[in-house]
Amino acid sequence: xxxxxxxxxxxxxxxxxxxxxxxxxxxxxxxxxxxxxxxxxxxxxxxxxxxxxxxxxxxxxxxxxxxxxxxxxxxxxxxxxxxxxxxxxxxxxxxxxxxxxxxxxxxxxxxxxxxxxxxxxxxxxxxxxxxxxxxxxxxxxxxxxxxxxxxxxxxxxxxxxxxxxxxxxxxxxxxxxxxxxxxxxxxxxxxxxxxxxxxxxxxxxxxxxxxxxxxxxxxxxxxxxxxxxxxxxxxxxxxxxxxxxxxxxxxxxxxxxxxxxxxxxxxxxxxxxxxxxxxxxxxxxxxxxxxxxxxxxxxx
Amino acid sequence: xxxxxxxxxxxxxxxxxxxxxxxxxxxxxxxxxxxxxxxxxxxxxxxxxxxxxxxxxxxxxxxxxxxxxxxxxxxxxxxxxxxxxxxxxxxxxxxxxxxxxxxxxxxxxxxxxxxxxxxxxxxxxxxxxxxxxxxxxxxxxxxxxxxxxxxxxxxxxxxxxxxxxxxxxxxxxxxxxxxxxxxxxxxxxxxxxxxxxxxxxxxxxxxxxxxxxxxxxxxxxxxxxxxxxxxxxxxxxxxxxxxxxxxxxxxxxxxxxxxxxxxxxxxxxxxxxxxxxxxxxxxxxxxxxxxxxxxxxxxx
Numbered sequence: 033x034x035x036x037x038x039x040x041x042x043x044x045x046x047x048x049x050x051x052x053x054x055x056x057x058x059x060x061x062x063x064x065x066x067x068x069x070x071x072x073x074x075x076x077x078x079x080x081x082x083x084x085x086x087x088x089x090x091x092x093x094x095x096x097x098x099x100x101x102x103x104x105x106x107x108x109x110x111x112x113x114x115x116x117x118x119x120x121x122x123x124x125x126x127x128x129x130x131x132x133x134x135x136x137x138x139x140x141x142x143x144x145x146x147x148x149x150x151x152x153x154x155x156x157x158x159x160x161x162x163x164x165x166x167x168x169x170x171x172x173x174x175x176x177x178x179x180x181x182x183x184x185x186x187x188x189x190x191x192x193x194x195x196x197x198x199x200x201x202x203x204x205x206x207x208x209x210x211x212x213x214x215x216x217x218x219x220x221x222x223x224x225x226x227x228x229x230x231x232x233x234x235x236x237x238x239x240x241x242x243x244x245x246x247x248x249x250x251x252x253x254x255x256x257x258x259x260x261x262x263x264x265x266x267x268x269x270x271x272x273x274x275x276x277x278x279x280x281x282x283x284x285x286x287x288x289x290x291x292x293x294x295x296x297x298x299x300x301x302x303x304x305x306x307x308x309x310x311x312x313x314x315x316x317x318x319x320x321x322x323x324x325x326x327x328x329x330x331x332x
Numbered sequence: 333x334x335x336x337x338x339x340x341x342x343x344x345x346x347x348x349x350x351x352x353x354x355x356x357x358x359x360x361x362x363x364x365x366x367x368x369x370x371x372x373x374x375x376x377x378x379x380x381x382x383x384x385x386x387x388x389x390x391x392x393x394x395x396x397x398x399x400x401x402x403x404x405x406x407x408x409x410x411x412x413x414x415x416x417x418x419x420x421x422x423x424x425x426x427x428x429x430x431x432x433x434x435x436x437x438x439x440x441x442x443x444x445x446x447x448x449x450x451x452x453x454x455x456x457x458x459x460x461x462x463x464x465x466x467x468x469x470x471x472x473x474x475x476x477x478x479x480x481x482x483x484x485x486x487x488x489x490x491x492x493x494x495x496x497x498x499x500x501x502x503x504x505x506x507x508x509x510x511x512x513x514x515x516x517x518x519x520x521x522x523x524x525x526x527x528x529x530x531x532x533x534x535x536x537x538x539x540x541x542x543x544x545x546x547x548x549x550x551x552x553x554x555x556x557x558x559x560x561x562x563x564x565x566x567x568x569x570x571x572x573x574x575x576x577x578x579x580x581x582x583x584x585x586x587x588x589x590x591x592x593x594x595x596x597x598x599x600x601x602x603x604x605x606x607x608x609x610x611x612x613x614x615x616x617x618x619x620x621x622x623x624x625x626x627x628x629x630x631x632x
Binding site for chain 2: 121217248250251290292293330
């Protein structure tokens with residue numbers, strides 16, 4: 033029995049930042065979200081890899097307690113992403129994307145996953161997201177992520193999924209783009225009017241804003257001096273957020289604020305090293321310490 | 333006797349934003365800072381205008397209780413700035429700058445001002461800022477602002493003033509530029525190492541970060557749906573900040589956090605209308621109400 037299922041990519045990433053370079057390292061939205069949430073809850077991962085996928089990555093995910101019944105192993109090569117970050121690490125530059133087995137992927141949830149109470153639909157084609165949504169029996173909370181490509185090319189299909197889900201997760205540029213407004217507060221409120229009970233706008237180094245009803249929570253980002261690789265920041269945020277909700281089984285606006293902070297904490301640790309290297313080692317105590325720090329940096 | 337003196341520009345601004353347009357309206361760094369601070373403290377303004385400066389602006393400043401013994405009236409025309417903001421109102425575009433009487437200005441503080449305990453040196457040539465600094469007898473707190481032009485062209489002179497002052501105020505782009513790093517946390521700490529007891533990095537719609545010793549306060553911006561004209565946001569922030577410190581006569585890191593919030597509140601009201609129109613009408617109750625809102629949006 034899993035508390036949360038994460039539907040998204042499992043990738044082999046090659047990443048270069050001003051602080052170093054890694055080749056064919058473990059990555060992907062479902063992986064970052066699953067490992068981030070595994071600190072708080074029992075996680076099931078839904079994704080696909082090819083026959084070339086290294087056994088050690090599978091072993092690592094199992095070691096983190098991630099259930100892999102939803103991980104399909106297909107004929108062909110695994111999804112690969114290659115990119116780099118410059119001086120200003122807010123922007124990822126893609127050098128190469130090889131969809132490989134991902135191009136044919138249309139997730140079928142294992143029977144046990146259909147009763148999952150918490151579900152994260154990471155960025156992918158909104159028609160696939162809807163297809164997964166329809167396979168879930170009676171979720172307590174479904175969270176959706178997307179990206180500019182789908183806003184540009186499949187806005188109607190995307191809108192239909194947004195209308196169904198409980199939490200809409202987006203970054204600042206996407207929120208502005210979706211509603212054609214520079215004002216993030218207007219954009220956040222406009223998403224709420226489409227149906228979701230909560231909207232989170234991620235702002236990278238500037239934190240995040242959570243909209244619930246007519247309330248707003250403006251969360252700081254952790255003041256990180258040692259930013260090494262931002263890859264997976266958004267997905268580890270998502271994993272920490274939904275993991276905390278699943279652990280406490282409380283989706284009240286007040287508890288969502290705490291969940292945003294836990295998401296930010298996991299994301300901040302993640303950015304301190306390449307791939308999931310830092311998430312491999314953090315303990316409950318590390319998370320608790322940074323939670324205290326968050327209370328301090330936000331108090332006046 | 334004044335609590336705070338504000339040294340900067342007094343301007344006639346012509347501004348266009350997506351929400352309207354004003355011509356030759358009251359503006360300038362010393363004006364925004366003075367009016368913002370006047371809610372909290374007795375303010376003296378140091379600046380220069382020409383003989384063409386409208387009497388009604390003088391009357392307005394007096395009505396707000398701003399002492400004008402430091403306002404020089406010189407032969408010639410007043411300083412004028414003309415600019416506009418596009419869709420994304422984070423960036424001001426200058427159409428025309430006429431220094432006029434400002435080009436000859438080298439402030440001489442009235443005798444009574446030399447004993448001021450709180451001083452704000454708004455953006456200008458760092459050599460002039462140093463000249464003013466040297467005229468102050470025994471200040472409790474001096475705060476400095478600057479801009480990219482001086483970082484590019486007079487970095488040494490600017491550095492000498494930074495080493496003297498108590499609070500360094502800068503925006504995110506300037507902080508990055510000064511130290512050649514994209515990381516604001518590194519830049520904030522590097523400013524502290526130059527001498528100031530506190531550093532504030534303003535991030536526009538993303539709030540501000542206050543650095544004191546090894547502590548950091550990450551302040552949200554007020555979630556403003558009704559942004560009309562950002563002109564003067566930084567200077568009204570500065571005025572609210574130093575005004576609160578002067579009112580309470582407490583420069584502890586804890587009270588500086590509150591001062592950042594009061595600065596943000598005044599700046600948020602200011603941006604809701606052109607020129608100082610909104611600041612003309614806000615009451616202590618308005619400020620108190622928004623303070624409560626700030627506590628709510630930051631709590632988890």
